[in-house]
Amino acid sequence: MSSVLYDTPGPRAKRRNVLYTIVFLAALGLVGWWVLAALADKNQLAADKWSPFVTDSEVWTTYLLPGLTETLKAAGLSILIALPLGAALGIGRLSDHRWVRVPVGALVEFFRAIPVLLLMMFANQAYREFTTVSSDFRPLYAVVTGLVLYNASVIAEVVRAGVLSLPRGQGDAAVALGMRKGQTMLYVLLPQAVTVMLPALVSQLVVIVKDTALGGALLGFAELLSQNRQITANYGANTIATLTVIALIYIVINFALTSFAGRLEQRLRQGRKSAAVTLPAQAGAPDEKSKAVSDA
Amino acid sequence: MFDFLDSGQYDLLGAFWVTAQLALYSAIGSLIWGTALVSMRVSPVPLMRAFGTAYVNIVRNTPLTVVLVACLLGLNQTLLITLGGERSEGIGFRLAVLGLVAYTGTFVCEALRSGINTVPAGQAEAARALGLSFTQVLTLVVLPQAFRAAVTPLANVLIALTKNTTVAAAIGAADAAFLMKEMIENEADALFAVFAVFAFGFIVLTLPTGLILGWAAKRLAVKR
Numbered sequence: 211m212s213s214v215l216y217d218t219p220g221p222r223a224k225r226r227n228v229l230y231t232i233v234f235l236a237a238l239g240l241v242g243w244w245v246l247a248a249l250a251d252k253n254q255l256a257a258d259k260w261s262p263f264v265t266d267s268e269v270w271t272t273y274l275l276p277g278l279t280e281t282l283k284a285a286g287l288s289i290l291i292a293l294p295l296g297a298a299l300g301i302g303r304l305s306d307h308r309w310v311r312v313p314v315g316a317l318v319e320f321f322r323a324i325p326v327l328l329l330m331m332f333a334n335q336a337y338r339e340f341t342t343v344s345s346d347f348r349p350l351y352a353v354v355t356g357l358v359l360y361n362a363s364v365i366a367e368v369v370r371a372g373v374l375s376l377p378r379g380q381g382d383a384a385v386a387l388g389m390r391k392g393q394t395m396l397y398v399l400l401p402q403a404v405t406v407m408l409p410a411l412v413s414q415l416v417v418i419v420k421d422t423a424l425g426g427a428l429l430g431f432a433e434l435l436s437q438n439r440q441i442t443a444n445y446g447a448n449t450i451a452t453l454t455v456i457a458l459i460y461i462v463i464n465f466a467l468t469s470f471a472g473r474l475e476q477r478l479r480q481g482r483k484s485a486a487v488t489l490p491a492q493a494g495a496p497d498e499k500s501k502a503v504s505d506a
Numbered sequence: 507m508f509d510f511l512d513s514g515q516y517d518l519l520g521a522f523w524v525t526a527q528l529a530l531y532s533a534i535g536s537l538i539w540g541t542a543l544v545s546m547r548v549s550p551v552p553l554m555r556a557f558g559t560a561y562v563n564i565v566r567n568t569p570l571t572v573v574l575v576a577c578l579l580g581l582n583q584t585l586l587i588t589l590g591g592e593r594s595e596g597i598g599f600r601l602a603v604l605g606l607v608a609y610t611g612t613f614v615c616e617a618l619r620s621g622i623n624t625v626p627a628g629q630a631e632a633a634r635a636l637g638l639s640f641t642q643v644l645t646l647v648v649l650p651q652a653f654r655a656a657v658t659p660l661a662n663v664l665i666a667l668t669k670n671t672t673v674a675a676a677i678g679a680a681d682a683a684f685l686m687k688e689m690i691e692n693e694a695d696a697l698f699a700v701f702a703v704f705a706f707g708f709i710v711l712t713l714p715t716g717l718i719l720g721w722a723a724k725r726l727a728v729k730r
Contacts, residue, residue, distance in 0.1 A: 213548065213550070214627045215548055216550045216643065219550060223550070227550055230551045231551055231552070231554075234551065234553055234554055238557070245585075248585050249584070249585070252585065254584060323669075323705075323708060324709075325672040325683065325708060327675070327683050328672060328683060328701070331686060331690060335690045335694065336697060339694060419569075420567075420568075420570065422569075423571035424569075426571070427575060427673075427676035428675065438575075438579075449580065453579060457576065460568055461568055465563060468563075468567060
């Protein structure tokens with residue numbers, strides 16, 4: 211085990227590392243023991259608080275799975291609407307015409323600067339006042355609207371970065387073949403940009419899934435997280451158990467998506483056919499182009 | 507249309523001040539926590555590496571809303587931890603800072619890790635050749651360069667953090683989103699004006715951050 215940051219440990223360093231491991235383990239164990247003891251003290255670790263999730267299928271069929279369905283429905287609808295909209299906005303931002311480029315750019319920057327929660331609350335109230343959407347569906351509509359407005363502008367930036375990352379020669383060659391601007395974009399630039407963008411798009415999906423939980427907390431959207439109120443009300447105040455299970459479901463879904471994005475990125479980097487740089491899947495890549503991609 | 511601004515009924519500046527404070531305290535906290543996490547992730551002790559990786563992967567994939575709700579329901583209502591806050595807004599504020607630090611720290615860690623990756627291997631090798639220990643290599647040679655390379659991603663994390671402070675409204679911190687929720691219900695006929703005011707507030711908070719740190723990133727970048 212060696213890294214560029216430290217030498218291969220010799221006998222003394224090995225002993226020191228063992229000591230550090232023990233100290234760290236002790237600190238972790240202490241914190242963990244304290245938390246568990248405090249939870250046990252509040253009777254949160256009792257078996258009957260946790261057993262419903264294993265023995266009682268009704269917890270799943272009545273609460274968790276319907277909640278998960280709502281979460282996935284909202285996330286799926288959002289990405290389905292946001293993708294074409296974002297692509298259109300991204301292409302609009304690359305337009306040769308000032309009167310298209312500038313307003314589209316302003317729109318994208320505006321929606322990127324506003325917290326998605328404010329967009330959801332605004333959409334919720336707007337639907338209440340100006341439409342006849344029944345109050346059962348209003349939270350879903352509001353959540354999807356907020357997510358679409360925000361993520362379309364993020365995807366617009368991803369698309370723009372993807373197209374700009376292609377070598378100039380691609381567009382030039384298309385023009386030399388006599389293609390029109392629309393054809394160049396549709397048949398030459400976009401198909402190559404899509405492969406470049408894929409990892410970034412998949413990790414944007416993680417952001418969308420995570421943001422659906424906002425609707426549950428503040429708009430009364432019956433998604434996964436909001437089920438914790440129902441479950442704790444019906445199964446004897448098992449707050450910790452319920453939150454743990456709900457968090458685990460989110461983590462499993464998002465971890466699968468994140469690692470899929472990572473693998474996709476690796477594969478594209480290794481076997482890429484175009485000369486473009488693959489946009490990184492994760493937030494916080496150092497280069498300027500990935501600015502749009504990073505979103506905590 | 508904007509008469510709600512003069513009514514004196516709503517403390518707009520106060521709410522945005524809470525948002526700014528949330529962002530500031532969480533930014534400082536998550537910078538420290540993120541640095542600690544990244545140090546663990548590159549450290550020679552396997553257990554610390556494993557902990558850092560596991561923590562980042564778990565927390566980064568949990569929705570912030572779940573983190574904050576868990577802070578409220580788990581830490582506050584079950585374990586009765588108040589973090590020294592008094593009334594419910596005070597407790598909500600402190601818990602929100604804690605949750606935001608725990609969540610944003612993972613993104614700071616990832617930004618710094620990408621910063622560390624930009625530092626040429628020769629830098630660390632030269633430092634080791636001089637006989638510096640791991641702690642010295644990290645704190646004297648690698649991290650200072652990594653921070654300078656990571657200004658742009660850190661700025662993006664800070665902007666995202668500023669926007670994420672709105673989630674604190676879910677656990678009762680009296681921030682801008684909390685006030686907006688109240689206002690769009692009371693001033694329903696001025697919906698667009700209310701939204702415009704809050705949107706403007708957030709643009710005022712995030713736009714200068716991006717511009718100043720973008721300029722700083724160019725100034726600070728290590729020329730190679």
